[in-house]
Amino acid sequence: MPHFVYILASRPGGAIYIGRTSNLRRRFEQHRSGAVPGHTSLYGIRTLVWFEIHAEFEPSLLRERRLKRWRRAWKDDLILQCNPQWQDITHLIPD
Secondary structure, eight states, rough: OEEEEEEEEESSSSEEEEESSSOHHHHHHHHHHHSSHHHHHHOOOOOOEEEEEEHHHHHHHHHHHHHHHHHHHHHHHHHHHOOTTTTOGGGGSSO
């Protein structure tokens, strides 16, 4: 089962959220609908701007923890490398 590390954003350069899940499509819909109380619903963070896939749980957990400790500029650069327009990329989530 794949594990995903992902970044959601409110707008380009706006508030972001970094998370990890084994079902990205379901988790994204929870964030988008506001069903998850907290940071994403409070700041209107509803756009999937970056994700990566890991084959195992442990590497995904380590990657999420590392990303959360990164400086904001590094996180922005990571997004810009693959998504310079900060567009929603939910259509790229594998089935």
